[in-house]
Amino acid sequence: MSTKSKQSPTIGENARTAGGWGAARSVGEILLREHVPRSGSSMLAHHNKPDGYMCVSCAWAKPAKPHAMEFCEEGAKATAWEITTRRANRAFFAAHTLQELEQWSDHDLEEQGRLTHPMRWNSATDRYEPVSWDEAFDEIGRELRAISPQQVDFYTSGRASLETSYMYQLFARIFGSNNLPDSSNMCHESTSVGLPESIGATVGTAILSDFQNCDCIFYLAQNVATSSPRMLHDLQDAADRGVKIVTFNPLREAGLERFINPQMPSQMLTGRSTSISSEYFQVKNGGDIAALFGVCKALIEADDALKAMGASKVSGSDAAPDKPDNAAAVAFAASIAAADKKHVLDHDFINTHTLGFEEFAETARRHDWAELERVSGLTREQMIQAARIYAHSEAVLMIYGMGLTQHVMGVQNVHMVANLALLRGNVGKPGANICAVRGHSNVQGQRTVGITEKPALVPLDKLSELYQFDPPKWEGRSTVDTCKAIMQGEARAFVGLGGNFLRAVPETDAMEEAWRKLRLSVQIATKLNRSHVIHGEIAYLLPCLGRLEIDEQASGPQAVSIESSVAHFHGSRGRAKPASHELLSEPAIIAGIAKATLTRGQVPWDEWVGDYSKIRDAIEATYPETFRDFNKRMFQPGGISRPVPARERKWTTANQKANFITPQRLFPELDIGSDAGEVLNLTTLRANDQFNTTIYAYGDRYRGVKGTRQVVFMNEEDILRLGLKEGDLVDLTTAIHVVKMRRVMNFKVVRHDIPAGCCAAYYPEANPLFPLAHHDAKAKTPSYKLLPVRLSLSAQSSRS
Template sequence: MAKDDFIGATSKAAGGWGALKSCGKQLLGSGAPLAGMKAMLQANQPDGFDCPGCAWGDPEHGSSFEFCENGVKAVAWEATKRRATPEFFAAHAVSALRGWSDHDLEQQGRLTHPMRHDPATDTYVPVTWDEAFAGIGAALRAIPPDTAEFYTSGRASNEAAFLYQTFVRLYGTNNFPDCSNMCHEASGVALTDAIGIGKGTVRLEDFELADAIFVIGQNPGTNHPRMLADLRRAAARGARIVVFNPLKEKGLQRFADPQNKLEMMRGGSEPTSTDYFQPRLGGDMAAVRGMAKVVLAEGTLDRAFIEAECHGFDDWRAVVEATGWPEIEDQSGLSRAEIERAARIYMNAERVICTWAMGVTQHRHSVATIREIANFMFLRGNIGRPGAGLCPVRGHSNVQGDRTVGINEKAPEAFIAAMEAELGVTLPRRPGHNVLAAMGAMLDGSAKAFVGLGGNFARATPDSALLAEAMPRLDLTVHVATKLNHSHLLPGRSGWLLPCLGRTEIDRNAAGIRQIVTVEDSMSMVHGSGGINLPASEHLKSEIAIVAGIAEATVGTGVLDWAALAEDHDEIRAMIARVLPSFDDYNTRVRQPRGFWLRNPASEREWRTPTGRANFGADPLPHRTEWQEAQAGQGAFVLQTFRSHDQYNTTIYGMDDRYRGVYGERRVVFMHPEDLRAMGRAAGDRVDVLGTGGRVAEGFRLVPYDIPRGCVAGYYPELNVLVPHDAFGDRSHTPVSKSIPVRFRPAS
């Protein structure tokens, strides 16, 4: 196959001059380059704000100039001088705005006034905050609490999320559809079973000590670029970086550090991986099982760890030994020789980290896959010691923190009991709705209200076309946001749009005191964050103040003085510390440089599981993966959705994806060149993508790419119309956005 068959030869490495040019473009395009640069100089610094670009950890030594292209884009996007004013909304009917692209909506700039949808004119009209809170409170009081859905984006701070869940539980429901339901829910379920806590066990310093790092199903170059510097440093000191990813990604091959002046002058770059394997979609579990099979056969086990710390080893070993190599090779798409090579890297390393992201978590068998990763790491005691451990990498900057402080539709009994002791009332215990259950309630008409604390629910969810029909049938929709997005264009009978301060903006209380909030990164570090830019509008309120205003209008002040909590965030943190012992002395510790670490018992080999040990999971491989199912059907493929490089979740910064060689458009499908030829198609041809149940995504351009045959890929949210809301991970209920059966037809 000719090298030119693969697109993407425009850049040889991630980072470099391309990253600097992109940063400059974003800052200049915002109309506020000086404010953006000033903000970036304060990102992740002790007296500044926590970067909203991702959840990757910050170095504790605090001397690094730690920001990246994603951070610049996020800050420039928020610091823009563009404004979506009442005049803009008066000139554009909501129904007309629905035809705009995600990018064009966000380019209108920051929301400036609280707004109410006027059905008579089909426009948003400005209102006062008092009118908004009163109207929302009256609508919520008029319906049964369990018919309301309260969504949370991982952008929300610990303080906003804790206050939000307090209000919602006092209101009378545990309906907490959360962005984590769509990404790392499988990690939480699997790790809780395996090690007794649903979080990773490593800290950033462990990456400086590991002899091998296994990177499975993630693309740091686009999703969390600061990780590339840590991988590059590890490779430079001799660690083996072993990648399992269906697509060849620039960031997982080489990285040119934009902060290395000599390297930039010479046009150089350094490797971010030493070994790269391309499993088929859904084949990670088989690949890990194959490596485990090799380790078991070689007998290079940490028997002392297994005997003293683990439960279920013999049952799992029997399952592994019964799994044949033909099944492993067919599901994984890797040869036995490749798997044996990766296993020997593992066996020769004294300290190993395994890290993964949504390429692992968005399949039917994701929980079983992560259990298998944990099993593999238990074999040589690679948990609970320096330079080794399990590391799920979250995307949004506080998706992990929101769950820690109570955004959980099935909160543990200990948490509910502690909340009751704090508040002096009885709270509901019946399980609430996750994202897919909330969608189901909207689709069957049992949901009456939706309140969104950030995010773009209608575009982030599966079956987005169905949801777009269901949301306007609700009695109430409320969106707390910084910019306009498609969810806001689906107002219910009573629709409200409430503008909030961004992470980079100063929040002062009535006494003029600058408030801070906190977030938790993927390494369980809790950081303080205080904005430095002037607010985009004098009418903006913080997320905390908005939650407090809705809460007071809905449940009153008999239990809590909501206004007082909004005025002094220290009081919210004091509540959190009383409810969650791990946050003791919260207000003091969060003001220390770099914040503080939430202790992870499993990292110290304390297993809070029913067995009191680390648990092996004895799941069989799937009977057939979606790839195997697709191969059984003529002309079928399996699709994964992912981000472009100019994107953060559903936020579209621009129309380019330079690491994959795509410019100026987003309606593309990446496909192996031989699959293109077998279909009788050529690069650039337009097709409609056909999902199950009559789902169609129209007018996509075919792009040749280095990806396993039978697998294809494309961007969300455009392809979310193909993801069935009733297809989800076993036990995780996470959408199967990485294993969608599809076919193609000529573009209609």
């Protein structure tokens, strides 16, 4: 096994400040390590600029007026990772069998560099060997035609462009399959299901200008410094003008505490930082619904008390609380009255725009404070304090991430965010909106152009008219469904457009075992990863151009388009020299497979590959309201705003209203049997040196971890209570009742600032613990942020 990337593991102090010289050094280190100090620096000058390229890392927006350096530490790593001078070429694959490469770490596989030639697995030598593109397309086409469309899955990672994604879904549907699982199924599907029910939008309603117009931000369950560092500029600007930022998050994260902006010499030279969070509430894993119910309860009870105070003035009676524990609500109401406000809630908005308020309000009133405290991990005073700030603000921006969506109750978590926003009309006005922070760069946009397993979300009639075929109407497989089909032998072929599917999904061990039984596995990729070295009976590894590379086609250099987290479409132009003259673009590879496979449909594949503007014309023809004048506007500064009716308080729900949707539980029912006191609720995390399944290095600067990722972060009280000590090696086992025990071994215990009863470990190292069935019932999003586990000393522990 290659171990050159690892160091002797050490654990230091948790950082309290993000950015600064640490971020600057990290950018310099990655450019040097990938041997691109000059070319990388030149590329970064065009990073997220209006006429430049869109970052291949997170999906945060390209502003109309960018900073001089419109990139962050994570974006710089992603750029260096793609334009590296390292090559996984013919000589590399000739020197290594896949059985050998299976023993390599995630980092060491990708660190070999860019793939250079199309490869086919040779079962006799157990090696990937070069093959011509025509041979690859011909055999893939023959194999696909021999398999039922219901048995083929077309997976998409979050980085493929709008043009590529449109072609890919069209190919799958003409082939006869709606099996289009994608990375959104694993991250924000709870948003795609929950928000339409609440406000009629499949995406958040926020835009960048909301940061300038809000007077309060509620920041929920997202680690900005690791997942979307460029947003720190927007948070810093808001904090500097006095906006209160109220944070709910289990761990104290550096980026949510303080930020030193590397682009501000006054901060870099003096060490002066900006305080980000005005209030920081460490909610327990899975305690989000209880915490938000507590805030809502405080608002509703204060509104009730304010009404009673007004009635008492009319009647001349005293405004005493009607029950002993209502004193806090009365005091809260008095503070609202002192500010010359007549209501805590926005009753005009509620009455005009919403349904379901009375049921929700009555449920909030009935919830017992003690139970809300127990489940959320917050005190009553903390929840009331959050409510006070909220009530005294006029335009509140709600920001949340995968800490809410990757849950057994992920959809209800999203409903609760919407419920809180609706109480004071904080949807559809400047500064007051909902921002669902997406992960990968175009994961949101892929769904916009048809990457979905749900045919009801796609204009099938229009596709049929444009391309002369009868689209399949049956509902396809989501990511969880695809995993189940592979494990049960119902899936026979898997085509992967990017990503590292096997490392991203739950039940890693069982999935790898089942994966080898696939008849065909095809991977379109830029770099080698574990999903490539585990393979089907016939396996192809097809290297593609990266987004940062010059894509020269018949009509000249091409551009592609991406959708950001705030639902704006942006153009992107590559500027780097391609890693190999053998590489094809993603559209060219899809067209090649499609032409070798399909026997129906009328699609000008070759014309599209020669000129991507024609693909954009086709996208506009399919979605005319969303992509009006697409080619003409795609490089306009600030991007093209996607129509989201809820931004204008137009509710495209079934009842044409925004809906208060009342969760029936505070916490999911999880069967953990006896000895519940020994169980901790695990959440998974991303490290500072990581993006999704890509591991840039074995470290996490913000959490003081060096040389390892095999750690479990624990509260000090839990370490003592369970008879452990910091530095022990422990095994983690799944605590909910499952047929087969799931375990990860030899994780080092690290003391951390995390609520008692909770623990945390890195994704994807902890993924083998997660049962496939442990997901949201509606969205099927894996519950990577909540899993009951038990800990025991490992056999390798010095004390075992």
